[in-house]
Amino acid sequence: MADHRKLEPGKLVIASHNQGKVREIRALLAPFGIEPVSAGELDLPEPEETGTTFAENALLKARASAEGANCVALADDSGLCVAALDGAPGVYTADWAEADSYEGGPGRDWYMAMGKVEGKLSELGPNTDRSAYFTCTLALAWPDGHSELFEGRIQGNLVWPPRGTLGFGYDPVFQPIGFEQTFAELDPQQKHDMSHRADAFEKLVKACFD
Ligand SMILES: O=c1nc[nH]c2c1ncn2[C@H]1C[C@H](O)[C@@H](COP(=O)(O)OP(=O)(O)OP(=O)(O)O)O1
Ligand SMILES: [Mg+2]
Numbered sequence: 001m002a003d004h005r006k007l008e009p010g011k012l013v014i015a016s017h018n019q020g021k022v023r024e025i026r027a028l029l030a031p032f033g034i035e036p037v038s039a040g041e042l043d044l045p046e047p048e049e050t051g052t053t054f055a056e057n058a059l060l061k062a063r064a065s066a067e068g069a070n071c072v073a074l075a076d077d078s079g080l081c082v083a084a085l086d087g088a089p090g091v092y093t094a095d096w097a098e099a100d101s102y103e104g105g106p107g108r109d110w111y112m113a114m115g116k117v118e119g120k121l122s123e124l125g126p127n128t129d130r131s132a133y134f135t136c137t138l139a140l141a142w143p144d145g146h147s148e149l150f151e152g153r154i155q156g157n158l159v160w161p162p163r164g165t166l167g168f169g170y171d172p173v174f175q176p177i178g179f180e181q182t183f184a185e186l187d188p189q190q191k192h193d194m195s196h197r198a199d200a201f202e203k204l205v206k207a208c209f210d
Contacts, residue, residue, distance in 0.1 A: 009033035015065035015075035020168025058139035066141035152199025
């Protein structure tokens with residue numbers, strides 16, 4: 001793909017403030033001679049995600065970090081899309097988890113968020129379609145304004161109650177097709193081999209590394 005710009009070895013900012021994501025992206029980047037630093041480590045601001053699509057939000061985050069750090073930045077905007085809920089929570093997946101933490105400040109309550117999804121599904125009755133997919137849009141942004149987008153997806157079914165303690169976010173209720181375990185029960189390496197993030201990453205690697 002000659003129209004893609006190659007990624008050179010060196011510094012790259014992971015434009016995410018989600019520790020779970022940063023951990024996964026570091027593992028995916030490990031074989032490529034890239035030295036990832038996270039936006040948090042560089043004290044880069046967390047831009048407001050005002051976009052209405054995954055691509056808009058991914059670009060917004062990548063551009064903010066590329067400008068702030070003056071180096072290539074990689075952002076991930078992802079979410080859970082539930083078929084019976086017309087694709088919700090979708091772009092608003094993180095927002096559904098927004099809660100006041102016990103300390104009184106803003107925080108995220110994943111158990112509450114998973115319960116919200118389950119509550120809406122159960123309102124639709126016992127035979128409701130429980131299929132869902134995770135989607136991930138990766139945006140690479142260069143300080144000169146160039147950017148590239150890659151999209152990945154994984155199909156599965158929602159389970160209740162949540163199971164497993166690995167991973168992050170909605171992993172305990174997501175069971176990928178062909179597996180008896182949820183993402184939070186699978187070995188992290190198994191998740192990295194098949195996830196929406198891995199799928200998007202595979203496309204990025206094909207385009208941006210030799
Ligand atoms: O593999 C995953 N396993 C479980 N849950 C996941 C996954 N991937 C995305 N998700 C859920 C949680 C996340 O919070 C939301 C995306 O929201 P999103 O705005 O892209 O990420 P975020 O606010 O957590 O971090 P940041 O924007 O700093 O990268 O979807
Ligand atoms: Mg976010």
